[in-house]
Amino acid sequence: MxxxxxxxxxxxxxxxxxxxxxxxxxxxxxxxxxxxxxxxTYAERVGPQNGAAVVARAWTDPEFADWLTRDATAAVASMGFTGRQGEHMRAVFNTPGLHHVIVCTLCSCYPWSLLGLPPVWYKSPPYRSRVVIEPRAVLAEFGLVLPEETQIRVWDSTAELRYLVVPMRPEGTEGWSAEALAELVTRESMIGTGIARAPEGVA
Amino acid sequence: MSTPDTPFGGAFQAPWQAQLFGLTVALSDAGVFSWPLWTEALGAKIAEGFDYWDAWLMALEAMLAERGLALPDEVTALAHRWEDAAHATPHGQPIRLENASQLG
Incomplete structure (x- = not known):
């Protein structure tokens, strides 16, 4: 032939x-x-835009933020985001003094319904092992340098309990609609390896 | 560490990985195994040092073999037929198992 x-x-x-x-x-x-x-569904339709909508709503609706704090599973389900495998959700809120980061040290557990499937680096052995041991150094490699006085807390996701980081609302966004704010919420900011984008024209 | 994302939504580097993922979720949906049991099996393979998607495939094959649903020899034989079918299929056409030679 x-x-x-x-x-x-x-x-x-x-x-x-x-x-x-x-x-x-x-x-x-x-x-x-x-x-x-x-x-x-998971490769194309479900993605970080879901989590961004949740975060933006929490920024603009104090009652929702309170609900998200107390019972994230129910709060996100009210927006139509439910886990396929009956997993529970917990939202952890960043403050000036405390920054949250999520990982799955076992494999790749991740809040699919809110963020889609995890990026390649989330599943990589260096991220999974190092973010627990030296989170500050790992975040710096993502370009995120936090003030010395900011504490970092790392949350280990499981099949049953998955986390969403609620980043801090950027300065200079007073009066913005939830839709506009959602554009500033990146996937990395909801994993904790980044922060929400600053609005254009704000340093 | 922050490598740029690949196509397939950044989650997959090849179509077979997406297919493997879908297969596993469908099996869990069908009640063949629970997701916590699955993550335990996957985590154990990853801990042995295998690459993520290699670990995934090995973990799934082991789960199915344990349950007598797909035995390794059966999978290997059929995988060879799929490779054979791919060779027999002109480029650009979908690969069908029927295209494999009957000898495999």
Whole structure:
């Protein structure tokens, strides 16, 4: 056979995943359409915009902020964000004296319903191990240098309990709508490896 | 450490990883295993030092083998047929298992 054609080469991992899917589909344990829908949901539709809406609402609605503090699971569910696996949510609020960071030291537990799926670095061994031991140095590598007097608290997520960091509201945003504020809430600010963006024109 | 995100929503570096993720969530949804049990299995493989998605695949295969739902030999044989099917499929067309030679 001539070799000028383009053979498809399947990565061995890809082939094993396809084999698993074939076996499980044949046994009626999964429906390939449901698998595709899950991927589409988490890879494309659910993302940090959900968490940003929660944070912006907490910044503008004190009653909601109070609810979020007491029962984050119910508060975010009221906005339509519920965990697929029945996990509980806890919101931790940054203050000038205390900065929160989330991690999953075991694997990659993360508040999917609010932030989508975790970025690659969140799952990396250096982040998972080092942020617990030397959070200040790790945050500096993300470009976040906190004042010496600010304490850092690291929260270890699990399958049952996942955290959302509520960053501090940026200065110079008095009177802003929740929609406008949500634009300032980055994914990193809700993990704690960053802070909310400053509005344009404010140093 | 703050490496830029890749396509696939920043969560996946290849389509098979997304597929593997979807498969695992679907199995948990179907009640084959609970998510806490899953994270325990995944965490144990990660702790052995494997790369994240390699660990994920190994953990899932082990969970399925333990339950007699997909045995390693069966997976390997079928994976070879998928590789075979890929070779037999012209570039640009979807790979179908039927395209594999019947010898595999």
């Amino acid at each position: 001539p070799h000028d054609h383009h053979d498809n080469h399947l990565d061995p991992m890809d082939a094993r995943v396809r084999a698993l899917e074939t076996i499980l589909t044949t046994k009626g344990l999964i429906d390939p359409a449901a698998v595709d829908a899950i991927v589409e």
